[in-house]
Amino acid sequence: xxxxxxxxxxxxxxxxxxLTRDFVVSRTETVHAVRxxxxxxxxxxxxxxxxxxxAGKTTTLRMLTTLITPTSGTATVAGFDVTTQPSQVxxxxxxxxxxxxxxxxxxxxxxxxxxGVIYGLDRRTAKLRAGELLEALELKDLAQRKVSDxxxxxxxxxxxxxxxxxxxxxxxxDEPSTGLDPQNRAxxxxxxxxxxxxxxxxxxLTTHYLDEADSMAERVVVVDHGEVIADDTADGLxxxxxxxxxxxxxxxGNITRLSELAGKLPGAREVIAVxxxxxxxxxxxxxxxxxxxxxxxxxxxxxxxxxVHRPTLDDVxxxxxxxxxxxxxxxxxxx
Amino acid sequence: xTTLTLSATSTPTSTQPSRNLLRxxxxxxxxxxxxxxxxxxxxxxxxxxxLIFLALFGPLLSGSMGGTFGDGVWQWFVxxxxxxxxLFGTSTxxxxxxxxxxxxxxxxxxxxxxxxxxxxxxxALKEMVPLFGQAVIVIAVMTxxxxxxxxxxALIGLALLAVFGVGLGSFSYALAIAVRKQDWxxxxxxxxxxxxxxxxxxxxxxxxxxxGWMRVASKFNPLSYVVDAERTLFSGDVLSSAVLWGWVxxxxxxxxxxxxxxxxxxxxxD
Numbered sequence: 001x002x003x004x005x006x007x008x009x010x011x012x013x014x015x016x017x018x019l020t021r022d023f024v025v026s027r028t029e030t031v032h033a034v035r036x037x038x039x040x041x042x043x044x045x046x047x048x049x050x051x052x053x054x055a056g057k058t059t060t061l062r063m064l065t066t067l068i069t070p071t072s073g074t075a076t077v078a079g080f081d082v083t084t085q086p087s088q089v090x091x092x093x094x095x096x097x098x099x100x101x102x103x104x105x106x107x108x109x110x111x112x113x114x115x116g117v118i119y120g121l122d123r124r125t126a127k128l129r130a131g132e133l134l135e136a137l138e139l140k141d142l143a144q145r146k147v148s149d150x151x152x153x154x155x156x157x158x159x160x161x162x163x164x165x166x167x168x169x170x171x172x173x174d175e176p177s178t179g180l181d182p183q184n185r186a187x188x189x190x191x192x193x194x195x196x197x198x199x200x201x202x203x204x205l206t207t208h209y210l211d212e213a214d215s216m217a218e219r220v221v222v223v224d225h226g227e228v229i230a231d232d233t234a235d236g237l238x239x240x241x242x243x244x245x246x247x248x249x250x251x252x253g254n255i256t257r258l259s260e261l262a263g264k265l266p267g268a269r270e271v272i273a274v275x276x277x278x279x280x281x282x283x284x285x286x287x288x289x290x291x292x293x294x295x296x297x298x299x300x301x302x303x304x305x306x307x308v309h310r311p312t313l314d315d316v317x318x319x320x321x322x323x324x325x326x327x328x329x330x331x332x333x334x335x
Numbered sequence: 336x337t338t339l340t341l342s343a344t345s346t347p348t349s350t351q352p353s354r355n356l357l358r359x360x361x362x363x364x365x366x367x368x369x370x371x372x373x374x375x376x377x378x379x380x381x382x383x384x385x386l387i388f389l390a391l392f393g394p395l396l397s398g399s400m401g402g403t404f405g406d407g408v409w410q411w412f413v414x415x416x417x418x419x420x421x422l423f424g425t426s427t428x429x430x431x432x433x434x435x436x437x438x439x440x441x442x443x444x445x446x447x448x449x450x451x452x453x454x455x456x457x458x459a460l461k462e463m464v465p466l467f468g469q470a471v472i473v474i475a476v477m478t479x480x481x482x483x484x485x486x487x488x489a490l491i492g493l494a495l496l497a498v499f500g501v502g503l504g505s506f507s508y509a510l511a512i513a514v515r516k517q518d519w520x521x522x523x524x525x526x527x528x529x530x531x532x533x534x535x536x537x538x539x540x541x542x543x544x545x546x547g548w549m550r551v552a553s554k555f556n557p558l559s560y561v562v563d564a565e566r567t568l569f570s571g572d573v574l575s576s577a578v579l580w581g582w583v584x585x586x587x588x589x590x591x592x593x594x595x596x597x598x599x600x601x602x603x604x605d
Contacts, residue, residue, distance in 0.1 A: 065446050067604040087448055095446040099439015105370040106440075114366050118447045162443060 012076070013170050013202045014041035014064060019073035020226075021059050033059040035226035036073065041204060043169070046196065048217030049206045050313065052325055056226035057206040058098065061174050064204070065095045078170050091119070094168035094201075098175050100155050101162040102147045109134070109143035112161055119166035126165070133161040137191055153184035157191060164195055171196075173205035177212060185209075189216055210313045210325060222317060229320050234313060241319050242311035243267070244285025246292060249277050249305040258303075261295045276304075285310065359449050363457025367431075368464055381465060385420045385473050389413070392539070409482040414492065414565035415538045417470050421496050422538075422558070425462045425504035426529055429511030429521060432458065436515045436603075445604050455600045456593065459504035463497045470496075485571030491578075492568035499561050499585035505592030512599040536562045560584035 021034040034056040041047055049057045062068045064077050066086035075082045078092035095101075102111040109130060116126030134140045137157045142150060150158065156176065163171055176192065177185040193216070196203055207213050213220050214234045222230040222237070230237055238244075250258050255273050262280040263271050265288050270281040282288040285308035296303050317325040371378060389412070397408040435441040444454060470493055478484045507525070514520035533539065535549060536558035542550050553559045564581020572578070 062604070067442065067445060090446060090448045093446070095443065097439050097442045097446075099437075099442060101439055101443030103366075103370075103435055103440040104438050105434075106366070107369070107373060110366075110369050110373075114362065115447070118362055118444075118449055120448075159439075 012040055013043050013045075014039060014075070014077050014204065016040075016064070016075040017073055019060070019063060019075055020071045021056075021063060021068065022071045033226055034063070034070075037223070037226070037228055039221065039228065039231075041202060043202055044200065045219055046203045046217050047205070047219045047221060048213040049204065049221045049223055050210070050213040050317075050325075051206075051208065051223035052323075053208060055223045057208075057223055058174055059226075060223070061172055061204070061206055065093060065172050066090055092168060092170065094163035094166065094171040096159045096163040096171070096173045096176060098178070100147065101159045102155070104146070104148040106147055107143070108139065108145050108147055108150070108158060111147065112143075112158070112165055115162050116165045121166065129165055129167075130161075133164060136195070137161050153180055153187065156180060156184070156188055160188070160192060160195070164199065167199055168201070169199070170202045170204070173203065175206055175208070177207070177209065185212070208325070210317075214313050220313065222313075222320065224317075224321055230316065237313065237316045238311045239283050242315035243269070243281040243283050244288070244311060245279055245281050245309040246285055246289055247277055247279045247307045247309060248292065248296075248303055250296075250301055250303055252276050254301045257299065257301050258296060261299060261301070262292060264295070265292060356450055356453055359453030360457040360460065363444075363449065363453050364461045367458055367461035371461075371465060378465070382469055382472050385416050385469050386476055388419070389416050389473065389477070396540070409477055409480060410570060411541075411566060413473060413477050413482055414569045415562065416473060417492070417496060418536075418538055418558070418562050418565055419533070420469050420473075421466055421500045422503065422529070422533060424466055425459075425500045426507050426525055428458070428462050428504050429507035429509075429525070432508050432511045433515060433518050433521055436511075437518070442604065451600045451603075452597045455505060455508055455596045456501075458508060459501045459593075459596070462500055462504045466496070466500060467493060483570075485569065488568040488571045488573050491573060492565050495561065495564060495568070495578075495581055495585050498582075498589050499557075502585065502588035502590070502592030505589070505596030509592070509596045509599040512603045515603070532556060532558050535559065538562050557584040557588050 016037055016039045019034060019037045019039075020032070023031045023033055025031055037056070037060055039060075049060065051057050059068070063070050063082060064075055066077075066082050066089050069083055077089045080088040080092070082089055101115075102108065106114075112130035112133065113123070113126045116129050117123060121129065130143075131140075134143055137160065139154060139157055139161065142154060142158075147155065147158065160173075160176070163173070173192070177188050180188060189212075192203070195201070205217070218233060220230075220232065220234050220237055221228055230241060232240070246262070248258060248262070252275075255276065255278060258278045259271050259273050262268060262278055265280065265282050267283040268280050268288075270279075272279050280292075289306055289308050293303055293306060314325050317323070393408060393412050396412060432441065435444075441454075445451075474482075474484060474489060510524055511521055514524065535542075535553045535556045537543075537553060538558070542553050542559075560577075560580045561584050563577045564579075564584075567575045567577040567581075
């Protein structure tokens with residue numbers, strides 16, 4: 001189905017071992033952008049690499065796409081070594097960088113067809129493929145336009161089309177939706193997920209949007225200071241690294257009693273009483289809440305109100321690093 | 336919502352031999368030419384620019400230096416204009432690459448299987464196409480005005496310019512890659528080199544009347560030999576030693592330019 005060989009089931013699409021990358025800034029300063037990342041991605045996975053700006057996400061992606069060479073460690077992408085067989089890797093991957101892949105002075109259709117020709121399609125096939133992608137990504141009427149005349153959302157969809165024209169089995173997306181308004185982001189994601197279905201692609205993307213990693217990716221790799229600090233499904237990360245939070249309101253006199261009961265819940269931690277509210281972290285909130293309510297009733301503690309707060313990936317990041325990803329996301333520029 | 340059905344393709348596989356460099360060069364060159372050819376208005380203006388300079392500067396030259404040239408001012412000056420057009424066109428071309436660095440288009444092409452050297456050579460060769468058009472227009476317009484066309488010499492002259500221009504264009508791209516993180520530096524360096532090269536080649540004004548040190552300096556300027564060779568060729572003298580030196584200068588410039596340019600291109604993703 002794809003232009004390049006389809007990888008067989010069970011084969012590892014990406015495998016890195018202790019990958020590092022240093023940037024020499026000056027004679028006395030070296031930035032260790034990536035400090036030993038080991039990562040394995042299997043066919044069909046949708047992996048989001050999440051982390052604050054400067055965490056090493058983009059540097060990692062640039063090594064995996066053969067743009068820069070690792071300082072140490074090894075990486076195999078689509079079956080080939082990124083350092084010793086970069087041209088084999090390039091033939092097999094699609095890449096959507098942070099910038100616009102299509103030249104601004106070019107016409108939309110020209111660039112898309114040209115991209116197909118670059119990957120070895122004959123002109124007729126390239127035109128056919130370009131037409132299909134323009135149609136699928138709602139760019140059909142813009143084929144004759146100059147790229148610089150497109151809106152931000154249209155240009156980003158064109159970037160995705162450029163990355164897909166040779167139907168790669170592995171697609172890298174570097175911050176695909178950064179700078180788009182919420183509507184355009186949702187729209188872009190619709191397209192990416194649909195393309196994924198139709199091409200049976202493996203997708204690796206970087207993002208610093210928490211909600212995006214949360215809702216789109218099946219697997220979230222959290223990166224900070226050039227290292228992987230967590231790697232699981234979004235739900236898995238939340239359950240093990242943050243947990244749900246129960247917030248229960250009672251009459252002031254019953255606070256101590258309720259805190260004791262809350263502390264007895266399975267896996268309970270961080271029992272905090274503020275005013276007339278007791279909050280507690282548990283692994284499974286929806287199951288723990290009725291348990292607590294029942295225990296309170298048995299103990300004669302009338303409950304006025306109760307809520308379950310599901311954690312966000314920001315809670316996960318906060319628990320892992322002591323910092324919030326939200327504060328960080330406007331920090332120093334990414335490399 | 337539309338569904339996407341993939342068309343059947345004849346496809347490259349891992350067993351395919353290494354890529355054809357000429358094909359890659361042609362792809363890059365065609366891509367570079369598209370915006371030029373798609374925009375007839377700026378193409379037209381670009382084509383007549385040398386004529387404007389010729390019309391304004393030629394008469395002044397003839398007036399102030401009349402004694403030196405006699406009636407042959409156009410015979411002397413038309414080859415100059417062609418060299419100047421090459422010089423300006425190719426030395427500024429790195430700016431296009433700088434723009435593609437900023438937008439991300441260059442990065443996209445670095446991830447494709449295109450060979451790194453084709454990204455440079457294809458771009459450098461592209462400059463020769465508008466240049467050839469400009470040359471044809473200049474010659475066609477000037478031939479009725481006391482310009483004596485020797486077709487054989489003119490064609491060899493254009494070929495020599497093309498070789499020289501590929502070298503100069505490659506240097507311009509190498510410069511663009513070197514300064515890509517401080518892009519304003521491109522114009523500073525380009526201008527710093529452009530004017531001394533131009534004046535010390537005897538392109539616009541003859542150096543014979545200048546001070547001795549300028550004549551010595553011009554001996555170290557490859558462009559001087561190209562200008563001399565062009566004048567000789569356009570006067571119909573194909574076998575002169577000046578032509579030979581012109582080829583040496585052009586080929587050395589091209590070889591150095593391509594070497595430096597390709598090396599820069601290989602590192603351009605860092």
